[in-house]
Amino acid sequence: MQIEQHSFLVTGGASGLGESVVRAIIAQGGNVVIADLNGSAGQALVDELGDSARFVRCDVTRGDEVQAAVDMAEKAFGGLQGSVNCAGIAVVQKLLDRDNNPADLESFSRGVNINLVGSFNVARLVAASIAKRVAHDSHAGATVENNIDQGVIINTASIAAFDGQVGQASYASSKAGVVGLTLPLARELARHGIRVMTIAPGVFATPMMQSIPEKAREQLEAGVPYPKRLGNPNEFAKLVTHIIDNAYLNGEVIRLDGAIRMV
Template sequence: MKIKDCIAIVTGGASGLGEATVRNLIEKGAKAFILDTNEEKGRMLKQELGDRVGFRSTDVTNEKDVESALMNAIDSFGSINMVVNCAGIAPPSKVVGRKGVHSLERFSKVIQINLIGTFNVIRLAAQKMQSNQENEYGERGLIINTASVAAFDGQIGQAAYSASKAGVAGMTLPIARELARDGIRVMTIAPGLFHTPMFDSLPEEARTSLGKSVPFPQRLGYPSEYAQLVEAIIENPMLNGETIRLDGAIRMQPK
């Protein structure tokens, strides 16, 4: 698959890793349709980047919302042959902390958005991709999910987040094996510490300190580096069924 031939759905595409991915896709000649709950930022990005970008305010956990958004994208661009799942949340909470026990509602919400929302988009998009014309490599589509290094070495306070991201990593191979018959590849990226809006509330000193915990390069990752890996996955047809850590060799400490 060539990046210029991509017609991509990008969830969480209005900010952070998703926004960087959208920008890189458009710069390289692709088309992107953003699914995000932040209507203001989504529409601003569409206005800035032009006709090759679409947007629809979408709750990834809602079947009708996602189905409608996918059909909107197909009506706008003719088809979809790629998905990048970046939508997610990461509210910290200890299992038993000073404020009491972990809220079951909060745990469920994280799983619902990060894991079930990702699966919801995968299943509905894969159905659409099955009818695509295969390219010279026999490909009909590509799905790239976002896990986290927390899936493997989660910290105290990340029980819900780690569980959700471990689920994303865990379903990558079985879905890739199933969709192989249709020529649809499935990959997952597990970022480490990246400078996304999640870190904007921290003072510069705190961000620098976090960056120094990365073996090399000793800094927070740039969203553009996530987008670069998305591009590499697009153009290498042998990449399938794998979760790639993008983390500067960091292994997270307990806290």
Template sequence: MLLDNTAALVTGGASGLGAATAQALAARGAAVFALDLPAGLDKAPDVEGVTYVGADVTDAEQVRAAVATAAGSGAPLRTVVNCAGIGPSMRILGKKGVHDLDLYAKVVQINLIGSFNVLALASEAIAETEPDANGQRGVIVNTASVAAFEGQIGQAAYSSSKGGIVGLTLPAARDLAQYGIRVCAIAPGIVETPMLATVSEEFRASLGAGVPFPRRLARPEEYAQLALSIIDHDYLNGEVIRMDGGLRMAPR
């Protein structure tokens, strides 16, 4: 699918995977609308072709307004990439007691329900556009994780949310096929994002050393490259693609 002179919506677009993807889409000629919490927009990079929109992915009205902004930009909304997410850890039963239920619900609410909210509302707008010569109207890429398959100790909430993304992918692709909308997901391994900014360089190096090859952490730009490859490849649909250097996560 061609990106030039189309609109794209990227959640979590102010930093990390989302920022890299927004920049890559803009470089390919898309008018990008990068969604993030208003508090996160202060440090967002100034990128030509990227417009920042303050929105909470779990709020239907805020997302609906953001989608309307992208869809009303003068270019057809064709692309959605969901990168917004959080990854706190807590054991189901630990020294401090039972896993906090509100924390579990918050992780699922943002990572899974937030992604579904954006997917559903954006697909409504994409379905109203004129298809291209091949009957295509758009592509939606969600972000899962290798934790969906090999969740570690303390990742019950995070793995649940990302496992939900994996389970969502095929039925979403089937639901939206009649509108010419493809749905795929990327399951990254360990990526050098702001989530890892608080740990030491030594610890990051040890994480990278556990990757079979290349023996390093993934880069946000590599996620963006894969997202663009999915968008370009018209026959990729209903698929979850691991991007992990062959990593299989140990229990801890």
């Protein structure tokens, strides 16, 4: 699927990995609806990028708010061809604290709800929009040929899905759930010509990572075999645009991590 003149919903698109994806899609002639909780950053990005971008304040766990973002894409750009879900949080807590008190269940659930349920919520509403468009085109007499890309849904997991560390129970399990969504959704949506892919990034130079102490960041960089540095958000965006373009990528999870394996 080409990006030019096609439209995509990017959640978490006001900063970090999502912002890089937004910029990459628009640079290649596409349109983007930015869905994010950060209204000031999202609107500032739209003001910078112009008519090819729209902003909707959106909590990915809320069906009505995600639907509003989908509706915005349909109204502003005539429909959606895909989504890139970058919205997520990192919950850090051990199962037991130093005094053997149990972890906070609400914190665990919040991470799973945003990272996993939020990914499913975005996927279901974007897929419905694309499938209805395809069905409408078919009923109107347009020929929907076999093996022609109709849409692509890209989710963001993490290497923590495979290499979860102590204190990452919520984060790792929620991201493992995103990995688990990939193949079943790809198989189900194949009849609509919609592909489903997941990227599992390693340690990237995002605002979240910049907030940690310099010594800890240096240790993470040292753990990456090559290149021995944090990933650049534009490298994540390059993979997203390649997935959109490459129609044979479907139902798979791609690690983007410089060969790091967390221990």
